[in-house]
Structure formats: C-alpha cells, structure tokens
Amino acid sequence: MDYIRDPAEIYKQSFATVMREANLSSLPNDMREVAVRLIHSCGMIDIVDDIAFSTGAVKAGTAALKNGAPIICDVEMVRHGIIKRHLMHDNELLCAIADEATRTLAGDMQNTRSAAAMDILKDHLGGAVVVIGNAPTALFRLLELIDDGAEQPALIIGMPVGFVGALESKEALIADNRGVPYIAVRGRRGGSAMASATLNALAGGLKGGL
Amino acid sequence: MDYIRDPAEIYKQSFATVMREANLSSLPNDMREVAVRLIHSCGMIDIVDDIAFSTGAVKAGTAALKNGAPIICDVEMVRHGIIKRHLMHDNELLCAIADEATRTLAGDMQNTRSAAAMDILKDHLGGAVVVIGNAPTALFRLLELIDDGAEQPALIIGMPVGFVGALESKEALIADNRGVPYIAVRGRRGGSAMASATLNALAGGLKGGL
Numbered sequence: 001m002d003y004i005r006d007p008a009e010i011y012k013q014s015f016a017t018v019m020r021e022a023n024l025s026s027l028p029n030d031m032r033e034v035a036v037r038l039i040h041s042c043g044m045i046d047i048v049d050d051i052a053f054s055t056g057a058v059k060a061g062t063a064a065l066k067n068g069a070p071i072i073c074d075v076e077m078v079r080h081g082i083i084k085r086h087l088m089h090d091n092e093l094l095c096a097i098a099d100e101a102t103r104t105l106a107g108d109m110q111n112t113r114s115a116a117a118m119d120i121l122k123d124h125l126g127g128a129v130v131v132i133g134n135a136p137t138a139l140f141r142l143l144e145l146i147d148d149g150a151e152q153p154a155l156i157i158g159m160p161v162g163f164v165g166a167l168e169s170k171e172a173l174i175a176d177n178r179g180v181p182y183i184a185v186r187g188r189r190g191g192s193a194m195a196s197a198t199l200n201a202l203a204g205g206l207k208g209g210l
Numbered sequence: 211m212d213y214i215r216d217p218a219e220i221y222k223q224s225f226a227t228v229m230r231e232a233n234l235s236s237l238p239n240d241m242r243e244v245a246v247r248l249i250h251s252c253g254m255i256d257i258v259d260d261i262a263f264s265t266g267a268v269k270a271g272t273a274a275l276k277n278g279a280p281i282i283c284d285v286e287m288v289r290h291g292i293i294k295r296h297l298m299h300d301n302e303l304l305c306a307i308a309d310e311a312t313r314t315l316a317g318d319m320q321n322t323r324s325a326a327a328m329d330i331l332k333d334h335l336g337g338a339v340v341v342i343g344n345a346p347t348a349l350f351r352l353l354e355l356i357d358d359g360a361e362q363p364a365l366i367i368g369m370p371v372g373f374v375g376a377l378e379s380k381e382a383l384i385a386d387n388r389g390v391p392y393i394a395v396r397g398r399r400g401g402s403a404m405a406s407a408t409l410n411a412l413a414g415g416l417k418g419g420l
Contacts, residue, residue, distance in 0.1 A: 001350050017373040043400065
C-alpha cells in the first residue's frame with residue numbers, strides 16, 4: 001500500500017500541516033509549540049481557540065522540568081502518553097490512581113479515585129508539574145488542596161474531558177488560578193492525549209516521535 | 211467546592227447528557243452503546259457523525275471477547291485505557307510497541323515501530339480484537355498483513371488520529387475491509403481514548419467507571 005513509513009517524515013509533514021492550517025498568531029511564541037503539539041494530538045485545528053493559559057506558563061513549566069520537578073499524572077493513560085526520552089532531568093512520573101491506598105481513601109472521602117489520588121500525592125505537589133487529562137474531580141480536588149494550604153505546583157496542565165465537571169473544573173482554574181501557572185483547554189474537550197502532548201511540548205518541543 | 215463526587219452519579223449524568231444531546235437514531239441498537247461511550251470519551255457529541263462500521267461488527271466483537279479473544283493494542287495508551295475488570299474471559303492484552311524486537315524490526319522494515327509491532331504480533335491476529343488508537347501506519351500495516359495471508363482478526367477498531375495517514379488509513383479500511391468486521395471514526399479525529407472506549411463498550415456496555 002502507498003503510505004508514508006518514515007517516522008521523521010510523518011512528524012515533519014504533520015507539524016507542517018498544523019502550522020499551515022492553524023492560526024497561531026494570537027499566541028505568544030513559546031505557546032505556539034504547545035499549540036502545535038496539542039493540535040497534532042487530537043487532529044483538530046480549532047482546539048487552538050480553546051487554549052487558555054496564564055502569562056509565563058510555558059516558561060514556568062520548562063524551568064520546573066529542567067529543575068528535575070516530578071510530574072504528577074491523574075491517570076495511567078497520561079503517564080503512558082509522556083515521551084520518556086524527553087525527560088532529561090530525572091523527573092519522576094507519579095500516578096496514584098491504581099494504588100490500593102487510593103481506593104481506600106476514595107471510599108473514606110466519598111470522592112473519586114482520581115480525586116483521592118491527588119491527596120495521596122499531596123506532599124509531592126510543591127514545585128511539581130501536575131498533568132490532568134481525564135478526571136474533572138482530580139482538578140477540583142487539586143484546587144481544594146491548594147486552598148487548604150498544600151504547597152503550590154509549578155504548573156497545572158488542566159485538560160479533563162467530558163460532560164460532568166470538565167468544563168466547570170477548568171473554568172474554576174481559569175477564573176482563579178491561586179497564583180499557579182496553568183495551561184488548559186476550555187470546554188468539554190480535553191483528554192489524556194492532549195494533556196500528555198502539552199507536557200511533551202514543554203519537555204521536548206517539536207522534536208521526535210512517540 | 212461544589213462538584214459531584216460520586217463516581218456512579220458522574221457516569222449516570224454523563225451518559226444521560228450524551229443520550230439527551232446526541233442523535234443516535236441512525237445507528238442500530240447495539241452500536242448505540244458504543245456511540246455513547248465514544249462520545250463520552252472525547253466530549254464531542256458530533257463524533258457520532260463520523261462513526262463507520264460494518265454490519266454486525268458489535269456482535270462479532272462481543273462474541274470474540276466472550277470467546278477469550280486476545281486484544282491487540284497499537285500503543286500503551288490504548289492498553290491503559292481499557293477497563294481490566296470488564297475483561298471477564300481471560301482476554302490477553304497485547305502491545306508490542308515497546309519491545310526491543312519491534313524497534314529492530316522497524317529499522318529493518320523502514321517503517322514505524324507501530325507498524326512493526328503488528329508484524330511482531332502477526333501470529334496472534336487470528337480471531338483477535340485489534341484496537342488502533344494512535345498510529346495510521348499500524349492500520350495500514352495490519353491491512354497489508356491481512357492481504358499477505360495473515361489470519362483474520364475478529365474485529366478491527368480503527369481509530370488512528372492526526373494529519374498524515376489517519377484519514378487515509380481509515381478510508382482504506384472502510385473501502386475494503388477484507389471481510390473483517392470493523393468500527394472506525396472517519397477523518398482526522400480518533401485517538402487512544404476513543405479506541406479504548408469502543409473496546410470498553412463491547413466488553414462492559416455502559417456499566418462502571420474507569
């Protein structure tokens with residue numbers, strides 16, 4: 001069959017198509033790589049219209065990663081979407097969703113496992129990059145923990161997806177980010193691919209493949 | 211903060227919203243659960259317009275899973291999106307993307323690791339459910355292997371995403387499915403969340419959470 005087989009060529013053509021079709025002019029320079037990777041991850045040019053971010057978010061995220069910050073993922077899909085070879089500074093990948101302690105705590109809290117997983121990793125939040133690609137309750141709970149005095153993350157990538165709480169949790173972050181830099185996708189759209197693509201853009205730019 | 215914390219209630223309201231907003235009337239009954247889970251996974255009601263499938267695909271997929279069929283995933287994100295507790299029939303989850311042998315073979319084939327991973331798992335294709343949520347080259351390669359005489363899978367879930375080959379590989383499947391039942395999402399959209407959500411619908415319907 002006739003198709004492009006060379007991974008480097010596939011990436012090159014993909015990013016070229018995105019840059020040709022997308023209007024990135026409203027974004028600061030350092031957000032454009034993030035936007036390209038985000039679009040690339042979902043196949044939707046118009047996702048660029050839903051990107052929201054605080055001033056300096058990219059800088060804060062890249063600095064944290066270079067500083068060896070841990071990366072906290074809400075679900076395993078996010079963890080597995082992150083390109084390990086771009087993590088050059090011993091950044092630890094943390095995800096507590098499948099821990100037995102998380103399940104128990106979720107029952108005690110009467111909240112989801114995704115929310116309880118944030119509590120389980122509470123002591124790692126300070127200076128971390130938190131990547132939320134699935135659960136609105138994880139983002140809501142993260143904001144609660146910060147309000148309750150948890151140490152502030154270096155960056156929140158806030159991209160939960162869906163019909164109950166996704167839009168609302170992201171609007172809560174955007175309306176009051178508690179001084180924490182963030183990159184989010186407004187509305188119902190989001191997901192682990194977009195969230196990990198954002199982290200990948202911060203860690204590796206537009207280099208390399210999956 | 212004020213948000214819904216009960217996982218069962220979140221699912222209930224999510225699926226109710228999808229069913230209220232989406233027009234599923236053009237779909238056969240057994241495709242509707244698949245459509246609801248697909249929409250739920252991506253937050254986009256209009257994805258329903260892009261669903262393509264062969265007659266009897268849901269029946270073929272559920273029968274295969276009940277028969278203990280292995281599930282072949284193109285990438286780890288797909289594998290980790292599949293709800294394990296819905297796999298009640300010792301279905302093995304196979305993914306060769308990270309195997310050292312795959313990397314070597316990809317170099318030899320001058321194709322992507324995703325494509326080579328299909329070759330590595332070639333002897334498991336017969337009767338399997340193949341779930342492709344990322345790489346167009348994996349779907350192209352799968353079709354080539356079938357053309358070259360590999361045993362036929364029970365079902366192909368064909369949902370690669372992106373700008374180079376995603377649309378084309380899915381149209382190649384839809385135009386000539388080689389007699390293999392399939393469920394696909396046309397166009398550039400797709401992804402590991404949609405692909406694993408489709409498998410989850412076949413394995414567990416609308417029951418349960420993540």
